[in-house]
Amino acid sequence: MAVGARFDDRVTGKISEFAPKAIKAHVDIDPSAISKSVAVDIAVVGHARLVLKQLLPLLDAEPRREWVREVRGWIQGFPFAYDRQTPELLPQYVIEQIYEVTRGNAIITTDVGQHQMWSAHFYKYARPRQFISSGGLGTMGFGLPAAIGAPIRLPRQDRGVHRGRRQHPDELPGAGGGRGARAADQRGHPEQRVPGHGAAVAGDVL
Ligand SMILES: Cc1ncc(C[n+]2csc(CCOP(=O)(O)OP(=O)(O)O)c2C)c(N)n1
Numbered sequence: 001m002a003v004g005a006r007f008d009d010r011v012t013g014k015i016s017e018f019a020p021k022a023i024k025a026h027v028d029i030d031p032s033a034i035s036k037s038v039a040v041d042i043a044v045v046g047h048a049r050l051v052l053k054q055l056l057p058l059l060d061a062e063p064r065r066e067w068v069r070e071v072r073g074w075i076q077g078f079p080f081a082y083d084r085q086t087p088e089l090l091p092q093y094v095i096e097q098i099y100e101v102t103r104g105n106a107i108i109t110t111d112v113g114q115h116q117m118w119s120a121h122f123y124k125y126a127r128p129r130q131f132i133s134s135g136g137l138g139t140m141g142f143g144l145p146a147a148i149g150a151p152i153r154l155p156r157q158d159r160g161v162h163r164g165r166r167q168h169p170d171e172l173p174g175a176g177g178g179r180g181a182r183a184a185d186q187r188g189h190p191e192q193r194v195p196g197h198g199a200a201v202a203g204d205v206l
């Protein structure tokens with residue numbers, strides 16, 4: 001069942017071979033989106049929230065214990081791991097260190113690609129909206145503007161927490177400097193800028 005999704009080619013691969021045995025249902029508010037690329041068996045035109053609200057009471061809860069057990073097995077068999085002995089500076093290690101120096105408080109925004117996966121895996125997120133990424137939409141270039149915007153939306157006391165000590169606002173990459181660029185944590189952290197592209201630390205920008 002696809003809800004508000006468009007069966008894009010990243011999802012389907014070769015359309016003629018996409019889920020040939022499945023009964024496909026598509027919920028979309030736009031009738032022209034239905035069966036646009038994949039012919040579906042069940043079409044529901046409507047607002048996703050209302051449609052799902054109406055569908056939920058019709059379903060019996062299914063715990064799917066076997067499936068959950070299988071997935072848990074994969075998690076155990078393929079844990080997040082990397083070579084910690086190598087003298088090379090691996091991105092996974094860098095992201096773990098960003099986690100340490102920001103004490104897990106940073107909002108992490110990403111572009112698209114391998115660093116996005118590593119950022120999802122190796123920074124430990126504690127609260128909703130701490131990891132801001134375009135996900136499957138695959139928007140390269142999303143990371144920097146998202147890093148600029150994310151702290152603006154934060155409560156005042158949480159802003160700018162991840163700034164380095166003694167760094168003047170005007171020296172901050174992308175910062176207008178001055179107002180709002182106050183370092184909230186004067187105890188000081190080492191500089192946290194990750195050179196080049198990759199995971200941007202929100203506090204690094206404002
Ligand atoms: C605008 C845009 N162009 C192309 C792509 C396809 N694409 C996805 S990941 C990627 C490479 C990203 O490389 P980089 O930013 O260096 O991230 P890395 O995988 O090295 O961490 C490309 C070209 C895309 N998602 N968006």
Ligand SMILES: [Mg+2]
């Ligand atoms: Mg790259």
